[in-house]
Amino acid sequence: MSRSKSALRSALVASLIAAVITPIAGSEAATAALPTGFQEQVVFSGLSQPTNIEFAPDGRIFVAEKGGKIKVFDNLADPTPDVFADLSVAVHNQWDRGLLGLALAPNFPTDPSVYVLYTYDAKLGQTAPVYNDVCADANGGACVVSARLSRLTAAGNQMTGTEQPLISDWCQQYPSHSIGDLKFGADGALYVSGGDGASFNVVDYGQLGSPANPCGDPANEGGALRSQDVLTTADPTGLNGSILRLDPNTGAALPTNPLAASADANARRIVAHGLRNPFRMTVRPGTNEIWAGDVGWNTWEEIDRVVTPTTGPTNFGWPCYEGNARQSGYDSADRPLCENLYAGAGQSAPYYTYNHGAKVVAGESCPSGGSSISGLAFAPTTGGSYPAGYAGALFFSDYSRNCIWAMMPGAGGLPDPANIITFDGGASGPADLQMGPGGELYYVSLGSNQIRRIRYYPNNQPPVAAFTATPTSGSSPLAVSFNAGTSSDADPADAGLLKYAWDFTNDGTTDSTAVTANFTYATAGTYTAKLTVTDTAGATNSKTVTITAGNDAPTAFIDTPAATATWAAGDTIAFSGHATDPQQGALPASALSWQVILHHCITPDNCHEHPMNTFTGVAGGSITAPDHEYPSYVEFKLTATDSGGLTSTSSISVQPKTVNLAFTSSPAGLQLTVGSATKTTPFSLTVIQGSTNSVSAPTPQSQGSTSYSFTSWSDAGAQTHVITAPATATTYTATYTGSAPACGDAYGYTCSAGPRTFVPADQTVLTLKGDDAFQQVALPFPMVFYGQTYSSAWIDTNGVLSFTAPNGSSWNHGAIPSAPAANKPNASVYPFWSDLDVDASASVRTQLSGSAPDRQFVVEWRNVRFWDNANARVSFETVLSENGDVAVAWKDIDTLATEQGSASTVGIENAAGTVALQYSLNQPTLRSGNGVLFHPPSGPPPPTGGTLTGKVSASGSGAALPGTRIALSPGTATAVTGADGTYRIDGLAAGTYAVTATAPGGQVATGNAVLTGSGGATLNLGVPLQDSFGYTATPGARSFIRADQTVLSLTGDDYYQQVTLPFPVKFYGTTYTTAWVDTNGVVTFVQPTGSAWNHSAIPSAAASNKANAAIYPFWEDLNIDASASVRTAVTGSAPNRQFVIEWRNAQFFEDTTARASFEVVFSENGDIAVAWADVDGTTFEQGSSATIGIENASGTVALQYSLNQPVIRNGTGVLFHPPA
Incomplete structure (x- = not known):
């Protein structure tokens, strides 16, 4: 069978009702879409909302359940777990809160310590239980709780003694981004992660709630900004949105932590912060590196790497940043903590990000849209059972997308973000990843209440046993029809040749060998029917189902609410139901249980689930309708269980009442922020009536050559405030006043914007096509740019013209100036830097006009398509003039904000990435018939610092090595050698630099360069292209x-x-x-x-x-x-x-x-x-x-x-x- 190159999406099913726990050794999870040779198998099933799995060195397996129980299996074949501990009285299990973190001492059971991390059912200073898992308006901020890190002691398979709390902290006003994960590093330290506990609906800096700010944070330092609390010293430090490094015996900070000298005990514990919801993390094998998956708001998911936990602490920027960019909602709010970061106070970029609206792997069938990174695990570098190419790979999962990917190792063994494969395209609600015995990947399936394993078979794959049994219960004698036609085998040689063995009563006797069979259970009782399937190589797989003769399943009925009911946020929704049973008649309330589930949708047909409440032993009750983004709806599930254990489930979904809110500005065309997104006015949003929505008027803003400052909102609210959606359509208008700003940079370039004639380039059509490509062209005349003279340029499909060789296509636009990096050039003109595609309907063209010394070279991007919106297209150009002028112009722009520049950069930048003239960043101000002229300074250019030049060659042969990366230390300056092996780095301060040249194959040469003043230095390097054999x-x-x-x-x-x-x-x-x-x-x-x-x-x-x-x-x-x-x-x-x-x-x-x-x-x-x-x-x-x-x-x-x-x-x- 050829390998699978695409993934299949499975629906997210968050089943919250416990059943009998069954180990199914080798049982296939049939929906999995995996590379050739891999099978997904169910190991344990029937759990109740499992969240975490840990493997003990003695072979035992510990599983944490969200409600507070910890179960232990003696081995992978153990059919019945023991309950190790039950913390449900202390655990607050509602929405995304619960028992989420679990870890065993590294030398367990010699050290019998078991560590747990959970949401505590009380505020700080109170004693659980306060809410008993039921809070009517949890996501309205009415249920303030805390979290606890505790140590338990094992004696065999049971906890002995009492729980030992190590830390009680993490004030949480809202029911998501609660607590996170526990991991031990190679250094023996216990690492702990926790979320910010802030609102997931609105911009939250501590202003929300009634009374407001129940966690008692200083003004402008609460809500999501608690993740930056370690930067503020006027109040005690909280632990929200942080990763801690602890002594596992005491919970105290280790003396080698970066802030060990602080007088604040919590500050001493923190090694990383600026995180929203680091729900899962892992440790890279053989190191103390912490790799955390940070669940984003509505745009980016992150994988963050803490390289050295003993230095720092590392700040990943939330909520001021999401992904690599400023978070527009918090940026617009102008809070001091964020403004300090924007001014250069320092934050670390994610190791890898993926956008909610994009595929992780191009062409895969894993969905985009809803996203929540939910697990990370490293494959062992040696000794694993997977193919060698996976050694050191980083597996990561997404609960909303139901997928698992592998980031394959690259240079130096680090996971390579440019080499990601879809590993499991049909996972079922993965909530935790863990490498288990034999180096195999296990995951916790919250979606199916199971533990699953992904196993590799280098040769023959076993078959997959699957069958239906109709009916599975009823009065005796009970006639049942069995059909194994859906059994399968991945090996083509086994097609049509599988053998079947039925054992209808599990007595070891084969009752039938046909694909379909019938059997009558004459005597009342509970039976196990078993199917064993064998392939041509003798590999087998079995599946069982329970048959109940002499008992009929009950029938559950939901009486209220009606299917036509609707709700507004904050409404009380009553629910009631009953059940009847053929043998027992009307079932009592004690036989009934309810689940209330919020379905959060990206589009009406692309949803994931948040469990809101569970109610057991009641015929009815009520909830407070959630305050949530639209689209979303509430589902009520009623399950009835009769005395024989048979169940029936009925469900009903109730939709919200919605209202359209319109947003405009005076003048029109400026940007306003609603929730997490910034849009160009006028625009409208559909929201749920009664929902809270943060609105903000970013200031200042530019439109053309005019700068605008916020004056007022039509509802008299502050620049950033929260509105409660009314029952009728309403328009909100932000009024601005304008003034004309200067346009220039530190080098001396000036710009003038306004009407500009668009010059079509109809002489030469380049071969440049596709997504993320670039092409070198010779310039028809020498071009002086930021004081340097260039004879060629590289044209990128993504709207960039660079005078130095790029290190990959520039698909990820950003603010300028910025240091050179992969997929980010310098010495560039950015006429419309965005993620673009030159498809069959588009082209890139050039033209030379005029005569020396007044020639102009035109590069036109004609009708290019936006990568994330196939319906949006734009044309633009760069005009290089022989006198040094650089002009950009636009045409074919319609009313779409993306075409008007809402996701693009326009400007110019020097080669060192230290000086730039940024005309526009993510501002929808571009119009057809307009453009910008960038004019160089007259007279001698201002000093730019020293210049380092050189050539990189292969040692021995002297052959030039193009594509070699040059890196300088100290500093962040980099360059890439051109086709002739040469490089140039400008704007360097005087000093001694360590220069590292890394060839495309990973070989390295080093040297030192000394620069004095604004002078230059030359350093040529020879890279040894030779292996140990002698080639x-x-x-x-x-x-x-x-x-x-x-x-x-x-x-x-x-x-x-x-x-x-x-x-x-x-x-x-x-x-x-x-x-x-x-x-x-x-x-x-x-x-x-x-x-x-x-x-x-x-x-x-x-x-x-x-x-x-x-x-x-x-x-x-x-x-x-x-x-x-x-x-x-x-x-x-x-x-x-x-x-x-x-x-x-x-x-x-x-x-x-x-x-x-x-x-x-x-x-x-x-x-x-x-x-x-x-x-x-x-x-x-x-x-x-x-x-x-x-x-x-x-x-x-x-x-x-x-x-x-x-x-x-x-x-x-x-x-x-x-x-x-």
């Missing part, structure tokens, strides 16, 4: 030899073919006469065990889908379709023959519009060369997701020329030369 690599210009003699029969996706070599080839000391050619750009001298679709760093051990003794001219996920071929040719005569293998016009799986040609040339003298042709500006084609190099048969030695670096160009190649 050397020489990159450079290389003729491409077309292989036009033989066309192989090798076609399709993920296939390989054996070929006979025309002469013996000696490779890493071994002589070979045959080779296997793979569609995915690999030639190997040993027979593969599968096609090598998943490229990675080399060297690495051989594994399924990854051979060794290989040459990797362009190892990527490729497809040889009808427009492509793999071909061979022999040239020359002995002893100087060459054997050429050419992949011609191969298609990329990730981007079917991208293609590339490349080849391997074997020479009779032992040389091996690789070369490339037909490469355009697409970063895929330039190698941004490919491995290039050679590797020995044991996977222990390799010479990696490039890994995921866009350094491939037409007419170039690499010669690998063996040792003498």
Whole structure:
């Protein structure tokens, strides 16, 4: 079976009613969509809202349940757990609150300590229980609680003694972002995470509630800003939104913590803060690095990395930042703590982010929209049971999307955000990830009340037993029909050949071997029917179901509310119901239980669930309708259980009353913030009547050349305030006053904005196409830009023109100036920097007009599409003038805010990323027929500091190394070498710099440079491109030899073919006469065990889908379709023959519009060369997701020329030369 390249979405089902707990060893979770060879299996089922799993060294498994119970299984085959501890009286289990964190002492059970982290059912200073898990208006902020970290002591499978609280803190006004996770580091420290406890509906800085600010925070320092509390010293520090590093014996800070000298005990504990909801975290194996998943508001999910917990503390910026950008709701509120961060007080960027509106992996079927990162776990670097490519990978999950991904290891073994694969596209409400015995991934399925395992089978996969039984209960004698037609096996060889064995009474006797069967249970009783399925290799899988004869299930009826009922936030909703049973008649209230669930939707058909309340043993009651974003609705579920344990569930959904609120500004076209989002006026929103909504009028704002300051709201509210949605449509208007600001930067550039004639570029259409691609062009005249003269430029599909070689396409726009980084250029003009796509209806074009010395070079992006909105398009241009002027202009802009610039940057920036003139950032002020002229200063330019130049070459050969990253320390200045291996960094202060050059293959050279004043320095570096066997690599210009003699029969996706070599080839000391050619750009001298679709760093051990003794001219996920071929040719005569293998016009799986040609040339003298042709500006084609190099048969030695670096160009190649 070929590997799965897409994921299947499963519906989120948060089943909250406990059933009989059953271990199902090897039972398949049939909805899982996994890579070839992997199966998802249910290990334990019937739990009640499991939240956390921990594996003890002695083989026991501890599972925490949200309501407060901790259960322990003796092993993975234990059918019945013991209740280790029941903390339900102390635990507040409502909404997202509950028992969420669990950890065992590292040397458990020698140290019998079990650590728990939970929401405490009382405010600080009170004693639980106060609410008994029932609070009528929890998300209205009426149920203020706290949280507790405690240590329990194990004696066998039971807790002994009393709970030992270590910390009581974390004031929480709202029922989400409660408490988080527990992990032990390699240093023996106990790490603890907790959320901010703030509102998830409105901007919350402590102004909410009645009475307001029940946590007692200073003004402008409450709510979400509690996550920045360690920055304020006037009041005691709280622990919300932070990660702690503790002595596990006492709960006190360790003496090596970064703030160990503080007089504040809580401040001493904190090693990271500025987090919203770090619900789950993990420790990178062999380190003390903390990797936390921070659940975002409505835009970004984050993976945050605390590299060294003993330095810092690390501030990740929430609520002032979400993802890499300012959080617009809190930015608009102008709170002092955020303004200090915006002024440069310092925060750390996330390691990785993904947008709620985007796929994590392009083309996957995991949904976008609702998002909540819910688990992280590292695969072991050695000794695991998964293929070698997963060694050190970071698995992460999303509860809302029901998916698990693997961030595969890159350079230095760190997870590579550019190399993420969809691992489990059909997970069921993953709430925690954990690596278990054998290095296998386990996850807690809150969606199905199960613990699941993902197991790898390198050879034959077992079948999946599945069947229906109709009916499963009823009066005796009970005739039941069984059908196993949905059983399956992933191996094609087993199709139609599975064998079935039915045991209808679980007595060890096979009662039938047919696919379908009938059986009559003559005697009343409870029976277990079992199906065992066997494949052609003898692998088996079983499934059971309970049959009850002599008893009929009850029927549950919901009397109120009616299906037509509607509600406004704050309304009281009464509910009632009853149940009848054929044997018992009317069931008593004690047989009834209720679940109240809020469905939070991104669109009306894309929802996830928040459990609000549970009620047991009652026929009815009431709740307060939630204050929540729209779309959302409330579901009531009634479950009736008869005396025989049979159940019936009925549910009804009630919809909210809504109202349209309109927002406008005077003048129109400015931006206003409602909740977490900032939009351009006029706009309207549909909200729930009675809901609270924070509104803010950002100030100042620019429109064209005018700056506007906020004056007043039409409802007389403050600049930032909260409105309660009325029952009738209402318009809210923010009034501004304007003034004309100056436009210039520190270098001396000035700008003038206004009407500007758009100059079409109709001379040359570039080959630049697709998403995230760039192309180098020669400039028709030298261009002076920020005092430097340039002769070429790189044009990016994402609306950027850069005078220095980019390090990846610039898809992620941001504020300027900023230091150079991956996917972020400098020395650039940004006419419309956004996430754009040059599709078949778009083009990038150039034109030269005029005559020297008054020539103009026009670069036009025509009709380009927005990546996140296929219906939005825009045209714009950059005009470079020979006198140094730079102009940008726009056309074809309609009324969409995105086309008007609400998600783009416009401006210019110097090469060092230290000076910029930012005309617009995320402001919808761009109009057709307008533009901006950037004019350089007259006279001598102001001093810009020193300049470091140099060239990076391969040691020995002296060949230039393009694409080498240059990094300076101290400081953040970086550069990337151009095609000739040269680099330049401007604007450096005087001093001594340590310079590190990292080649595309990861090889490193270092040196020191000394700069004095505004002078310059030159540092040339030689990078050793040689492996331990003695092979050397020489990159450079290389003729491409077309292989036009033989066309192989090798076609399709993920296939390989054996070929006979025309002469013996000696490779890493071994002589070979045959080779296997793979569609995915690999030639190997040993027979593969599968096609090598998943490229990675080399060297690495051989594994399924990854051979060794290989040459990797362009190892990527490729497809040889009808427009492509793999071909061979022999040239020359002995002893100087060459054997050429050419992949011609191969298609990329990730981007079917991208293609590339490349080849391997074997020479009779032992040389091996690789070369490339037909490469355009697409970063895929330039190698941004490919491995290039050679590797020995044991996977222990390799010479990696490039890994995921866009350094491939037409007419170039690499010669690998063996040792003498």
